[in-house]
Amino acid sequence: MNRRSITRVAAALVTAGVAASMLAGCAGGSGGDDADGKVTITWWNNATSGPLPAVWEQVAKDFMKEHPNVVVKQTGYQNEDLQRTLIPNALAAGDPPDLFQTWGGGETRDQVNNDYLMPLDDLIPDTIKSVGATVNGWQVDGKTYGIPYRFGIEGFWYNKDLFAKAGITSTPTTLDELKTDVKKLKDAGITPIAVGAGDKWPAAHWWYQFALHSCSPDTLKAGTGSFDFSDPCWVEAGNQLKDFIGTNPFQDGFLGTPAQTGAGSSAGLVANGNAAMELMGDWNAGVMGGLTPDQKVPSFLSWFPFPGIEGAAGDAKAQLGNGDAFACAKSAPKECADLLAYIMSPEIQKKYAESGSGIPTVASAQASLTDDNLKLIAQATTDASFVQLYFDTAFGTEVGNAMNEGIVNLFAGKGSAQDIVDKMTAAAKTVQQ
Amino acid sequence: MSTLTSTPGSAVAADPGVPTARRRKDRGVVRKRIEITIFVAPALILFLGFVVAPVVLAAVYSFFNLPAAFQWDMLNGDRFIGLDNYIRAFTTPEFIQSIGNTFVIVVASLLVQGPLAILIALLLNRRMKGRSVFRLLIFVPYVLAEVIAGLAWRLLLQPNGGVNALLEAVGLGALKQNWLADPSIALFTIFLIMTWKYIGFAILLMLAGLQGVPDELAEAAAIDGASWWQTQRYITLPLLGPTIRIWAFLSIIGSLQVFDIVWVTVSPTVRQMATDTMATYMVQQGQFAGQPGYGSAIAVILFLISLVVALVYQRFALRRDLEGAVTSGVR
Numbered sequence: 047m048n049r050r051s052i053t054r055v056a057a058a059l060v061t062a063g064v065a066a067s068m069l070a071g072c073a074g075g076s077g078g079d080d081a082d083g084k085v086t087i088t089w090w091n092n093a094t095s096g097p098l099p100a101v102w103e104q105v106a107k108d109f110m111k112e113h114p115n116v117v118v119k120q121t122g123y124q125n126e127d128l129q130r131t132l133i134p135n136a137l138a139a140g141d142p143p144d145l146f147q148t149w150g151g152g153e154t155r156d157q158v159n160n161d162y163l164m165p166l167d168d169l170i171p172d173t174i175k176s177v178g179a180t181v182n183g184w185q186v187d188g189k190t191y192g193i194p195y196r197f198g199i200e201g202f203w204y205n206k207d208l209f210a211k212a213g214i215t216s217t218p219t220t221l222d223e224l225k226t227d228v229k230k231l232k233d234a235g236i237t238p239i240a241v242g243a244g245d246k247w248p249a250a251h252w253w254y255q256f257a258l259h260s261c262s263p264d265t266l267k268a269g270t271g272s273f274d275f276s277d278p279c280w281v282e283a284g285n286q287l288k289d290f291i292g293t294n295p296f297q298d299g300f301l302g303t304p305a306q307t308g309a310g311s312s313a314g315l316v317a318n319g320n321a322a323m324e325l326m327g328d329w330n331a332g333v334m335g336g337l338t339p340d341q342k343v344p345s346f347l348s349w350f351p352f353p354g355i356e357g358a359a360g361d362a363k364a365q366l367g368n369g370d371a372f373a374c375a376k377s378a379p380k381e382c383a384d385l386l387a388y389i390m391s392p393e394i395q396k397k398y399a400e401s402g403s404g405i406p407t408v409a410s411a412q413a414s415l416t417d418d419n420l421k422l423i424a425q426a427t428t429d430a431s432f433v434q435l436y437f438d439t440a441f442g443t444e445v446g447n448a449m450n451e452g453i454v455n456l457f458a459g460k461g462s463a464q465d466i467v468d469k470m471t472a473a474a475k476t477v478q479q
Numbered sequence: 480m481s482t483l484t485s486t487p488g489s490a491v492a493a494d495p496g497v498p499t500a501r502r503r504k505d506r507g508v509v510r511k512r513i514e515i516t517i518f519v520a521p522a523l524i525l526f527l528g529f530v531v532a533p534v535v536l537a538a539v540y541s542f543f544n545l546p547a548a549f550q551w552d553m554l555n556g557d558r559f560i561g562l563d564n565y566i567r568a569f570t571t572p573e574f575i576q577s578i579g580n581t582f583v584i585v586v587a588s589l590l591v592q593g594p595l596a597i598l599i600a601l602l603l604n605r606r607m608k609g610r611s612v613f614r615l616l617i618f619v620p621y622v623l624a625e626v627i628a629g630l631a632w633r634l635l636l637q638p639n640g641g642v643n644a645l646l647e648a649v650g651l652g653a654l655k656q657n658w659l660a661d662p663s664i665a666l667f668t669i670f671l672i673m674t675w676k677y678i679g680f681a682i683l684l685m686l687a688g689l690q691g692v693p694d695e696l697a698e699a700a701a702i703d704g705a706s707w708w709q710t711q712r713y714i715t716l717p718l719l720g721p722t723i724r725i726w727a728f729l730s731i732i733g734s735l736q737v738f739d740i741v742w743v744t745v746s747p748t749v750r751q752m753a754t755d756t757m758a759t760y761m762v763q764q765g766q767f768a769g770q771p772g773y774g775s776a777i778a779v780i781l782f783l784i785s786l787v788v789a790l791v792y793q794r795f796a797l798r799r800d801l802e803g804a805v806t807s808g809v810r
């Protein structure tokens with residue numbers, strides 16, 4: 047071999063080596079057990095702002111102190127990215143985090159069908175008992191796959207001062223009263239309702255409320271259970287909503303308004319006194335607190351549940367809600383369940399309640415709620431005749447997405463109430479096929 | 480690659496009476512081949528693994544119904560549905576609209592950005608003060624990442640954002656718009672942002688093309704009494720032809736695949752209403768609506784449309800420019 051060919055061979059080997067290591071880099075997996083016998087638990091949650099990230103970080107640290115052989119890696123991701131992209135991709139790739147956020151309903155059903163989740167009943171039965179009926183949304187065929195730490199219903203967050211200015215003395219208990227109040231607010235020159243329709247789901251929740259209050263509980267069960275949307279109440283819900291949108295209750299340009307980012311978002315409009323109310327989940331106080339100049343939850347803020355619809359088949363005391371839960375991956379080390387039990391322990395849940403991030407599911411922790419609005423919601427959740435999971439969660443990704451597309455069309459004046467049901471039925475066919 | 484062996488006159492045609500020489504020559508060929516293989520293999524493996532294989536897989540997935548409950552598992556149950564995903568795509572108004580939006584962007588880019596870029600390039604090609612500063616400024620938006628540009632405009636174009644405040648301040652309050660939230664003008668707004676972003680690149684190309692136009696021709700025309708406009712129209716523009724055609728090709732391909740700016744600038748709702756392109760619709764359906772099979776069908780359709788447009792354009796518009804480069808290599 048002369049010198050030139052030696053150089054060439056060396057160059058070729060280096061090139062091949064670089065390529066091989068690039069390919070190998072993609073294949074690298076993460077093992078549960080480290081070389082020094084420590085168990086690593088990766089934990090993905092949706093806490094990115096407010097006081098919650100600090101709470102979870104402290105939980106991870108304390109758990110590691112008590113279990114020296116465990117390393118907990120805790121990371122918060124933006125909720126929708128986490129739910130729609132990060133977790134599905136990680137699960138499909140066979141390399142999921144050990145403990146992760148889960149939203150229940152159709153999604154949990156699908157994940158169980160794919161054998162992605164660890165059944166928890168035999169591992170931490172007492173923890174499951176401690177959250178009561180709220181765990182239903184995370185059970186499939188009688189087995190429990192996730193445990194909610196937060197569960198709450200949505201309702202109207204409203205500005206007491208603006209209501210008083212418009213001459214409204216009590217919060218509405220029927221749809222007609224709500225319409226009257228909207229008119230009073232408009233007459234007083236106040237934007238009655240802020241809706242973050244740009245993000246799709248805040249608009250969709252309006253239809254969910256109309257459907258919940260238009261359809262009987264049995265019809266709702268047929269919908270979530272077997273995708274049977276033949277009852278006319280599903281179309282009627284859309285027509286009712288269309289009439290309501292026709293009264294022009296929302297802020298200008300609501301199709302482009304985001305729900306939670308910036309002072310121009312729907313939460314920001316209410317938090318800064320530029321709109322009188324917003325239909326939103328129990329997490330909203332935490333969101334609004336981050337959107338005011340002084341970073342505090344405004345004192346004029348109060349809450350009332352969505353009113354019933356007179357003469358409709360729906361249960362006026364039924365409520366819509368959802369929860370935040372954690373689940374362990376099938377492949378996770380068994381310490382994952384221990385960490386989950388620790389997170390759900392009363393002392394941690396009290397800290398969670400004190401942070402004002404939402405309503406804890408553990409009954410003994412609810413007394414630690416300091417936020418007046420959260421206390422109101424906790425009471426209303428207890429008073430509800432039943433709590434329906436948000437329909438997009440209950441129906442699963444495909445039907446939920448088709449439904450939201452149809453509802454957004456209705457908001458933009460582009461589709462009919464029948465179109466929403468047609469889209470849902472068509473999507474249900476692709477799932478059941 | 481294989482010309483060494485197949486071309487008459489090289490190895491095959493070597494003198495058959497001298498076997499040792501031939502063997503040596505053969506050995507040379509073999510070594511050359513090994514060398515080529517070793518050097519090409521890494522790139523080839525990456526290309527096959529990360530470009531060709533995903534394209535083929537997408538084509539395969541597009542014939543399956545893959546709901547979240549059976550994620551990617553094509554063998555689980557009766558998942559094969561033939562052309563149903565394609566039929567569904569072409570009977571879905573939202574997808575038809577996304578094709579329409581994409582082609583609006585393609586055509587508008589050609590008709591607006593092209594002439595504008597040529598005009599500005601002609602101006603910047605004249606000797607004047609601060610020319611290099613202008614050239615630099617115009618190219619800056621192109622250097623920005625799409626996501627950053629999109630977010631910046633998203634903030635500027637809010638109902639109470641900078642653009643409306645500026646219009647108000649200069650007494651044009653009547654022109655205030657809900658730029659990104661009004662479905663009837665959102666696509667127009669997106670196109671304005673894209674023009675702002677990409678025109679720098681077009682101008683740069685045109686300026687480079689103008690450097691290839693000999694000054695002598697313009698001087699000769701001036702002696703013959705041609706005005707500045709006549710010189711540009713009858714001398715500069717024709718000679719700029721190859722540059723314009725290449726720019727148009729890049730612009731068409733880029734417009735067909737527009738994703739980032741649309742995705743980050745408008746809200747999901749307005750996107751669905753008015754500004755979905757084929758690429759954003761594909762990601763929305765394939766990823767966020769949990770329908771990888773349907774999304775793959777959209778991807779294949781987008782791929783085929785881009786391919787056909789590119790081939791037709793190459794065949795008819797770029798034929799002269801590429802004479803001897805691409806065309807004869809294929810033959």
